[in-house]
Amino acid sequence: xxxxxxxxxxxxxxxxxxxxxxxxxxxxxxxxxxxxxxxxxxxxxxxxxxxxxxxxxxxxxxxxxxxxxxxxxxxxxxxxxxxxxxxxxxxxxxxxxxxxxxxxxxxxxxxxxxxxxxxxxxxxxxxxx
Amino acid sequence: xxxxxxxxxxxxxxxxxxxxxxxxxxxxxxxxxxxxxxxxxxxxxxxxxxxxxxxxxxxxxxxxxxxxxxxxxxxxxxxxxxxxxxxxxxxxxxxxxxxxxxxxxxxxxxxxxxxxxxxxxxxxxxxxxxxxxxxxxxxxxxxxxxxxxxxxxxxxxxxxxxxxxxxxxxxxxxxxxxxxxxxxxxxxxxxxxxxxxxxxxxxxxxxxxxxxxxxxxxxxxxxxxxxxxxxxxxxxxxxxxxxxxxxxxxxxxxxxxxxxxxxxxxxxxxxxxxxxxxxxxxxxxxxxxxxxxxxxxxxxxxxxxxxxxxxxxxxxxxxxxx
Numbered sequence: 001x002x003x004x005x006x007x008x009x010x011x012x013x014x015x016x017x018x019x020x021x022x023x024x025x026x027x028x029x030x031x032x033x034x035x036x037x038x039x040x041x042x043x044x045x046x047x048x049x050x051x052x053x054x055x056x057x058x059x060x061x062x063x064x065x066x067x068x069x070x071x072x073x074x075x076x077x078x079x080x081x082x083x084x085x086x087x088x089x090x091x092x093x094x095x096x097x098x099x100x101x102x103x104x105x106x107x108x109x110x111x112x113x114x115x116x117x118x119x120x121x122x123x124x125x126x127x128x129x
Numbered sequence: 130x131x132x133x134x135x136x137x138x139x140x141x142x143x144x145x146x147x148x149x150x151x152x153x154x155x156x157x158x159x160x161x162x163x164x165x166x167x168x169x170x171x172x173x174x175x176x177x178x179x180x181x182x183x184x185x186x187x188x189x190x191x192x193x194x195x196x197x198x199x200x201x202x203x204x205x206x207x208x209x210x211x212x213x214x215x216x217x218x219x220x221x222x223x224x225x226x227x228x229x230x231x232x233x234x235x236x237x238x239x240x241x242x243x244x245x246x247x248x249x250x251x252x253x254x255x256x257x258x259x260x261x262x263x264x265x266x267x268x269x270x271x272x273x274x275x276x277x278x279x280x281x282x283x284x285x286x287x288x289x290x291x292x293x294x295x296x297x298x299x300x301x302x303x304x305x306x307x308x309x310x311x312x313x314x315x316x317x318x319x320x321x322x323x324x325x326x327x328x329x330x331x332x333x334x335x336x337x338x339x340x341x342x343x344x345x346x347x348x349x350x351x352x353x354x355x356x357x358x359x360x361x362x363x364x365x366x367x368x369x370x371x372x373x374x375x376x377x378x379x380x381x382x383x384x385x386x387x388x389x390x391x392x393x394x395x396x397x398x399x400x401x402x403x404x405x406x407x408x409x410x411x412x413x414x415x416x417x418x419x420x421x422x423x424x425x426x427x428x429x430x431x432x433x434x435x436x437x438x439x440x441x442x443x444x445x446x447x448x449x450x451x
Binding site for chain 2: 048050056063097099
């Protein structure tokens with residue numbers, strides 16, 4: 001077996017383990033670029049609009065979601081939880097970059113270690129002079 | 130530089146208005162809708178499939194407005210386009226000299242009449258603002274240079290970026306922080322969602338003013354002019370994120386003349402908004418077929434003559450007495 005094949009297999013095993021743990025707790029969608037620490041440990045990919053930067057203007061007065069009225073707004077939960085977190089609270093207002101759709105289904109743990117989850121398109125970093 | 134940017138920079142009071150949607154009526158419809166409100170309005174929003182219903186695209190309507198000598202604000206929502214299409218639309222706007230862009234998430238397709246459609250949301254409104262700024266820096270999101278580069282070596286096109294925010298949607302206390310985040314991402318004007326709860330609008334504007342945000346981000350509260358009981362019921366039940374208290378709906382239902390009551394509500398809404406700190410102007414949304422905006426502006430003593438060039442060159446600032 002080649003080195004890259006064995007690396008690929010190990011990454012797949014880690015991804016499965018990650019899904020087993022993060023799925024039931026956070027409803028993890030395996031976007032492969034986890035930002036839970038900055039969103040009050042609430043997965044933004046469970047927002048029906050998959051928003052990464054806060055609640056849309058459609059949140060209902062009772063706090064439920066515009067798209068799924070039976071569900072509490074994901075970002076409302078994220079905000080409330082983030083306010084209670086002893087750590088990372090300041091990261092809530094971070095401008096999170098667009099999702100890299102190629103990472104869907106891969107392990108965010110592996111991507112964190114390799115730094116792959118922080119790679120952004122070449123133009124993105126240059127937005128702010 | 131577009132006049133909206135110049136006026137807001139000069140702290141002039143501005144009026145923006147939603148252009149009614151265009152379907153089969155073409156440019157004649159653009160002109161017909163413009164005519165009655167023209168003296169009062171500085172710039173017009175070309176909406177992007179509002180309430181998730183398909184209509185003529187915002188870029189096409191913006192071009193139609195520009196051809197009619199009116200200043201467009203092109204809305205761009207994240208619902209129907211991925212990042213490539215959004216970049217293309219922004220560059221298309223730049224090609225036609227359309228610089229005012231209002232970036233928004235967009236209502237979900239479930240709010241519209243084609244709920245079976247795929248929602249895109251490849252970017253969110255904050256990321257869209259940032260992407261517009263990337264283009265201004267002279268390259269696409271990929272890093273590929275925009276060629277040939279613009280005049281003066283600036284590289285990319287110039288945009289006057291705006292966004293929307295809803296003071297009436299939870300989490301209320303967070304909305305100002307979100308607005309500040311939009312300012313950081315490049316927004317310079319903010320059109321606020323229709324708000325039938327004055328205490329929430331007040332809370333938002335007070336916080337925005339006290340934190341100095343209104344200095345960097347021009348606040349334009351929306352005033353909604355309705356006409357019928359059906360209209361207020363529609364806004365109360367079908368427009369995402371707009372909470373209409375029962376007493377407001379009742380007022381219209383029990384009124385002898387629903388149309389007049391709707392006008393009264395809009396007038397009260399406008400007077401309240403104008404009494405708040407840090408308000409740079411008003412944004413009007415009218416569901417009436419007649420000259421509802423012109424009538425209300427006259428009653429609010431907002432000076433007309435905005436379509437007159439002489440007034441422009443005289444530098445007569447359109448301050449409003451409140």
